[in-house]
Amino acid sequence: MTTKAKTEINYRWAINYAIAEEMRRDPTVIFYGEDVGRHGGNFGVSRTLLDEFGEERVRDTPISEQAIIGTALGAALTGLRPVVEIMFAGFLCTCFDGIFMKLGTWKQRYHCPSLPVVVRAPMGAAGGAGPEHAISPEALLIHSPGLKVVVPSTPYDAKGLLKTAIRGNDPVIYLEHINLYTRKGPVPSEEYLIPLGQADIRREGKDVTIVTYSAMVFKALAAAEQLSREGIEAEVIDLRTLVPLDEEAIINSVKKTGKLVIVHEAMERGGVAGEITAIVADKAFDYLDAPIKRVAALNVPLPHDAKLEALCIPQEKNIVEAVKSLL
Amino acid sequence: MEIPKEKLLEMYRKLVTCRKVDDKLYELNTTGIFSGWLHLGAGQEAMPVAVGSILRKDDYLKPGRGEHCAVAKAVPLKSIFASMMAKKQQTEKPESGVYAPEYGLLGISGSLGEDVPIYVGAALSSKQLGIDLVTVCFFGEGTANRGPVHEAMNLAAIWKLPIVFICENNQYAISMHVSRAFAIADIADRAAGYGMPGVVVDGNDVIACYEVAYDAIKRAREGGGPSFIEDKTYRLRGHWEGDPERYRPKEEIEEWRKKEPLKRYRERLLKLGILTAEDVERYDAEITAEIEEAVKYAESLPRPSLEELTETLRL
Numbered sequence: 001m002t003t004k005a006k007t008e009i010n011y012r013w014a015i016n017y018a019i020a021e022e023m024r025r026d027p028t029v030i031f032y033g034e035d036v037g038r039h040g041g042n043f044g045v046s047r048t049l050l051d052e053f054g055e056e057r058v059r060d061t062p063i064s065e066q067a068i069i070g071t072a073l074g075a076a077l078t079g080l081r082p083v084v085e086i087m088f089a090g091f092l093c094t095c096f097d098g099i100f101m102k103l104g105t106w107k108q109r110y111h112c113p114s115l116p117v118v119v120r121a122p123m124g125a126a127g128g129a130g131p132e133h134a135i136s137p138e139a140l141l142i143h144s145p146g147l148k149v150v151v152p153s154t155p156y157d158a159k160g161l162l163k164t165a166i167r168g169n170d171p172v173i174y175l176e177h178i179n180l181y182t183r184k185g186p187v188p189s190e191e192y193l194i195p196l197g198q199a200d201i202r203r204e205g206k207d208v209t210i211v212t213y214s215a216m217v218f219k220a221l222a223a224a225e226q227l228s229r230e231g232i233e234a235e236v237i238d239l240r241t242l243v244p245l246d247e248e249a250i251i252n253s254v255k256k257t258g259k260l261v262i263v264h265e266a267m268e269r270g271g272v273a274g275e276i277t278a279i280v281a282d283k284a285f286d287y288l289d290a291p292i293k294r295v296a297a298l299n300v301p302l303p304h305d306a307k308l309e310a311l312c313i314p315q316e317k318n319i320v321e322a323v324k325s326l327l
Numbered sequence: 328m329e330i331p332k333e334k335l336l337e338m339y340r341k342l343v344t345c346r347k348v349d350d351k352l353y354e355l356n357t358t359g360i361f362s363g364w365l366h367l368g369a370g371q372e373a374m375p376v377a378v379g380s381i382l383r384k385d386d387y388l389k390p391g392r393g394e395h396c397a398v399a400k401a402v403p404l405k406s407i408f409a410s411m412m413a414k415k416q417q418t419e420k421p422e423s424g425v426y427a428p429e430y431g432l433l434g435i436s437g438s439l440g441e442d443v444p445i446y447v448g449a450a451l452s453s454k455q456l457g458i459d460l461v462t463v464c465f466f467g468e469g470t471a472n473r474g475p476v477h478e479a480m481n482l483a484a485i486w487k488l489p490i491v492f493i494c495e496n497n498q499y500a501i502s503m504h505v506s507r508a509f510a511i512a513d514i515a516d517r518a519a520g521y522g523m524p525g526v527v528v529d530g531n532d533v534i535a536c537y538e539v540a541y542d543a544i545k546r547a548r549e550g551g552g553p554s555f556i557e558d559k560t561y562r563l564r565g566h567w568e569g570d571p572e573r574y575r576p577k578e579e580i581e582e583w584r585k586k587e588p589l590k591r592y593r594e595r596l597l598k599l600g601i602l603t604a605e606d607v608e609r610y611d612a613e614i615t616a617e618i619e620e621a622v623k624y625a626e627s628l629p630r631p632s633l634e635e636l637t638e639t640l641r642l
Contacts, residue, residue, distance in 0.1 A: 028456075061482065062478075062482065062485070064478035064481065065478075066441070066444060066478050067447065067475065067479050069444070070444020071448035071451055073445045073448060074444065074448020074449045074451070074452070075448040078452035079452050079456050080455055097475075098441060098475070101436075101438070106434060108640045108641070108642070109434075111421045111639055112428075145640070146642050147642075243642065244642075
């Protein structure tokens with residue numbers, strides 16, 4: 001099955017195509033996880049892969065996250081390029097030692113020439129699935145010394161970033177957002193890669209900088225439209241990767257606008273927004289005309305109910321309010 | 328099993344080297360040549376030496392306690408000492424007693440058992456790439472109760488990977504006696520639960536260890552899948568240097584010292600006429616000199632600068 005030339009595909013297929021293309025290109029790329037083979041993945045991402053690549057390169061595993069992650073590390077040290085899936089980002093907790101401490105330090109402390117592991121995990125509030133299924137745990141991952149953390153928002157970014165991650169030689173945690181799987185966007189049929197560590201300015205503006213990533217990008221853009229109708233022009237920066245972080249893009253924007261709002265779906269306390277706040281307060285202090293605002297989830301386990309969950313996570317109006325509070 | 332004389336002597340030399348490396352590390356640590364916690368392995372040399380003498384150079388090997396696996400796999404002694412002393416190693420490929428990829432050692436985890444799946448990953452690789460390498464994975468009986476070990480063993484069994492799991496039952500996980508940590512008498516009984524063969528062996532009998540390891544490694548290499556060996560042995564020193572060892576009686580240690588592997592093996596080879604008293608002295612002197620040379624070389628190496636260190640540690 002070949003990748004059809006399409007102009008608009010959804011995020012789910014963008015990820016599928018990235019994996020399939022890299023597996024075609026390089027026979028050492030293998031893919032495994034729970035229900036990824038015959039079932040096509042819990043979110044249908046890997047639907048075509050078993051048929052195309054067979055049971056040795058696309059493997060179903062038992063419910064064994066620690067073994068999934070550990071074997072990926074070992075396989076990557078010995079000639080393979082494993083891409084593995086953990087069914088929900090919340091379940092990264094079950095193999096946290098393997099992710100945070102092993103993948104996150106092995107390459108550096110042993111001076112391994114290469115450790116090509118990509119761990120894909122879907123995160124995010126998607127209708128009241130409860131805290132363990134909805135959590136966005138990226139803040140924990142950036143605090144590991146050796147992990148790259150990728151948080152794509154669009155199909156274009158999802159494909160380009162995943163291909164780069166698979167071709168790279170460092171462990172990458174690739175966090176998909178569950179709500180984005182059906183969102184369509186333009187994706188070229190020619191091959192392209194997106195380097196890690198490059199943010200994308202989704203919307204230019206002079207009055208305030210909104211820094212965000214993943215599904216929040218779309219709420220931030222909606223908020224920016226509303227603000228624009230009221231004469232406030234917001235610049236929306238989609239970070240795309242958290243490690244490496246595009247500090248330059250953030251600081252250049254703050255130098256222009258003087259005001260910063262950081263938005264993420266993850267809980268406020270200890271979230272990535274705090275890290276960005278510290279960087280900007282240090283490196284762009286003289287350019288700030290107002291305090292830095294964070295728009296993030298309440299410090300709660302997300303409820304098992306869609307309506308209650310929606311009250312706990314940032315919405316468009318929270319972003320608008322935060323911007324207006326600075327003006 | 329007919330073991331060639333050269334192999335028997337190779338194992339003797341390795342056993343002596345293991346014991347002397349252990350002693351030397353103790354000496355260097357207590358005289359302040361290097362700092363850090365030291366977990367020595369005197370008494371548990373038989374199985375690692377046997378395994379290291381069967382495996383090919385590029386077979387994968389997860390080390391257990393002490394430096395025995397590295398010595399048995401012929402990792403250069405100077406790499407073992409240089410890494411212990413945290414020296415900047417002059418080779419392009421930094422090597423240590425636990426990470427020496429040229430010899431199949433891929434590192435170990437500080438939290439026990441988290442590395443067992445890593446070595447299952449190496450076995451997955453060799454099977455996937457169609458190379459007939461075998462992985463041998465050592466862990467202690469304390470570690471055998473950790474979650475990742477369970478997951479790793481099951482995965483190795485269902486994917487029929489070329490790996491041998493060797494549980495070194497040295498009776499104690501720090502202070503926890505094996506009889507208090509297990510509801511079964513033989514850890515190898517668990518193997519059947521994973522669908523793989525399991526065997527118990529006297530871990531202080533080099534020849535017995537060689538025989539069971541040989542079969543298991545052969546099985547793995549020929550596509551017969553994983554298996555499990557429990558070798559019953561004993562840790563003669565404390566869990567760490569400085570351990571007051573209040574958890575075990577001195578009489579027990581002395582009982583086990585009487586049946587420790589090096590003494591037994593030496594006596595056996597002398598009795599069989601494979602070793603002579605002159606050989607014993609000669610090897611002793613040669614190995615002592617080898618170790619001295621390795622230590623001198625390691626001491627001569629510089630330490631990395633902070634810049635060099637953080638550069639390699641930074642993402």
